[in-house]
Amino acid sequence: MPAILLLEDDFKMSSELKSFFTKQGYACDTVYDGLIFFKQAQMVNYDLYILDINVPTLNGIEVCKKIRERKEQVPILMLTAYSAVEDKVQALEYGADDYLVKPFHFSELLARIKALLRRGMVPQKEMTIIYEVEDLYINATEMQVKRAEKPINLTPKEYKLLELLAANKGRYVSKQTIAEKVWDIHFETGTNTIEVYINLLRNKIDKDFETPLIHTKPGYGYYLKATK
Amino acid sequence: MNLKQRFSLLFSTLFSLLLAVVMVLVYTLFANFRNDEFKARLAEKAETTFRLLVDVKEIDYQLLKIIDKNTINKLYSEKVLIFNDSLQLIYSSIDDTLVTWSKDELRLIKKRKTVFRKNGIFDTYGMYYDSKYRDYYVLVSAEDKYGNRKLAYLYYLLLGAFCVASIAVWILSFYLSKEALKPLDDLRLKISEITDKSLNTRLTITAKRDEITALGHSFNQMLERIHLAYNRQKTFTANASHELRTPITRIVAQLENLIQEYQNQSAIHLPLKRISDDAYQLSDVVSSLLLLSKIENSASPKAFQSIRLDEVLFTAAERIGQMFPDFRFHFEIENTAQQVQIEVLGDETLLGIAFANLLKNAYQYSDNHTVTCVLLSADTFLQMTITNTGPTPELTDTSHLFNSFTRGNNAQHREGSGLGLSIVQRIIAYHHAQITYHIPSINTNQLVITFHL
Secondary structure, eight states: EEEEEOOOOOOOHHHHHHHHHHHHOEEEESSSSSHHHHHHHHSOOOOOEEEEEOSSOOOOOHHHHHHHHTTOOEEEEESOOOOEEEEEEEEHHTTOOOOEESSOOOOHHHHHHHHHHHHHHHHHHSSEEEEETTTTEEEETTTTEEEEEEEEOOOHHHHHHHHHHHHTTTTTTHHHHHHHHHHHHEEEEOOOHHHHHHHHHHHHHTTTTTSSSEEEETEEEEOOOOOO | HHHHHHHHHHHHHHHHHHHHHHHHHHHHHHHHHHHHHHHHHHHHHHHHHHHIIIOTTOOOOHHHHHHHOOSSSOOOEEEEEEETTTOOOEEEOOOOOOOOOOHHHHHHEEEEEEEEEETTTTEEEEEEEESSSSSEEEEEEEEHHHHHHHEEEEEHHHHHHHHHHHHHHHHHHHHHHHHHHHHHHHEEEEETTOTOOOTTOOOOOOOOOOOOHHHHHHHHHHHHHHHHHHHHHHHHHHHHHHHHHHHHHHHHHHHHHHHHHHTOOOHHHHHHHHHHHHHHHHHHHHHHHHHHHHHHHOOOOOOOOOHHHHHHHHHHHHHHHHOOOTTTEEEEEEOOOOSSSEEEOOOOOHHHHHHHHHHHHHHHSSSSEEEEEEHHHHHSEEEEEEEESSSSOGGGGGGGSSSTTOOOOTTTTTTSOOOOHHHHHHHHHTTTEEEEOOSSSEEEEEEEEEEEO
16 A cells, blocks of 8 residues: 655644545555654655645755655655745755645546656666667666767657657557557547657757668658667 | 817917908908098099089189199099089090999989999099089099009908918917927826836826826826735735635545545435535636736746747646546647747746646537647747537627636536636736637637747
8 A cells, every 4th residue: 555644734634635545545644844754754664745835844845855865766746835836846846746736636636646656666776777779878767868978858758759669679669559658548649740749859869960760661650770 | 189189279260260350350440441531532632623613713614624634633543523403414524434323323412412432443432512503413433543552462461461370370389289288198108008017117207397297296196006906906816815725625625535435325425526516616716816816916027938838738638637537638730830840938837727727628618528739830830729519609708708707608507717718818918929719610619829939
């Protein structure tokens, strides 16, 4: 049973959330202030921290900062009544994984918790997945892409698309598969859009280099391969 | 017609009228004076001629003609006629100027003693002379060449003076009124530049102590009060919404727990579900109001960053997918540009909120839970079209759809506050982009957002 540690100073709110999480099948402990949070976190291993920003002693952002300073990889969800853009950016900069503004939809909260826990399941550190195709370097754990030692900035979808191609190690991937794997279940698209994204990816991966790595197999799909 | 034009028009017209009256008076008086003077001269002439002929025994008809011919004191085109009491012409001076006369006129002269009339360019003076034995009628006719020339000169002089003065006054009055009211115009321009975003600007007031400065001063004071009231209202909305967030989240949390608890008892579960829907709606209103006041309070746009519109859209679509599991999102990219360009300068969070609002709207008003979004990349603009099939509002509604708390007539029986599109519109306007609503075909709602590159 995944365990959640909730930092929330509003007693009623905290008890309602705890009961909600329990009903959804999570173990949940609650703390009311930032300092006690660390004491509790040392005693039990949690799978997810949910932090409110406005709490006594150490506020949520400071707590978040401290957790990350300790190199703890537990996913953090910030939960707050603040919605200023700066707060959000700040929270994410200090290492929070997601941010939800009160009042929120509980279905949304649940979906985000599930997503964070799924990500948390991926083994950290020990198994770093790295793909290398010629001079293209993809670190799938840190989501970093370099070509000829030059970092390449990809959007999440472009990255997912590249990773999908890389994971197939030179075998072609059909447009249908790309549409299913890269976008989520609510998503439908025409084949033209996939072509556009392949082009966008080519612009970033192949354009400035001599040997193209992304290839088209007409009628089948796309593949990532060194030409040599 | 503005006040300025009305003032100068009124002033100029009044001046011209007054001037005209004065000049007509001058002309008339002068014309009368000339008339009287010439009449006196004609009377004198008549008298002299008559006396010479009748009273002075030594002068006869022939002699008189000679005298007449050699008089220095001669009038222009002068003609003297003398009649006896049986209305017979007894003397006519040598000039051959034609003098029209009738017996009726002579009788009239007898009745009135003297008659003065104008006949074309000639003035004619008639006199009835009652001597001891016989009655005489004298008609003297002449042209007052000098008098008429003076009169004509005066006429042209006055006319010219009138024209020049009038034109000068018209031009001057328009120019002066424009100059005089220029500070007022400046004031108006400055005032018209003040929007709800720049309520803290004040008019610059000179040290002059005129009405316009006083007006500017009063206006500044009014601005001060409006600014204060506006701020009070804005902070109230923000504070109230902020304070409402925690209690609403608590209510929603409690309801969610109760719903879980009574999952199998539909008698309780259904009303609870309905209450929770209401609570969510309330929570959306509060979030929207807070967001609106936040956008409005941000006086100057923050530095925009280059963002990928498609990613913002996908994130928003994922959020809606989390809230509504049956949400279907159909996405297409179309390209007419040389190269696909789907980056815009903007605020990612705000655009995310706008897109989420639009997708949620499209989902809620759709009849098949499917929202279609087409991103069109062209050379000069980037266009996002969000389409759903479902009931459409009546066309009269559509211009108001982007106003706060306005809902289309297709919104009856649906949850919502009418704030969503107004938020979207403000966010889009904040990005200097346009949003429009269309009904491309029956039962189809379409929102088009255009970003100019």
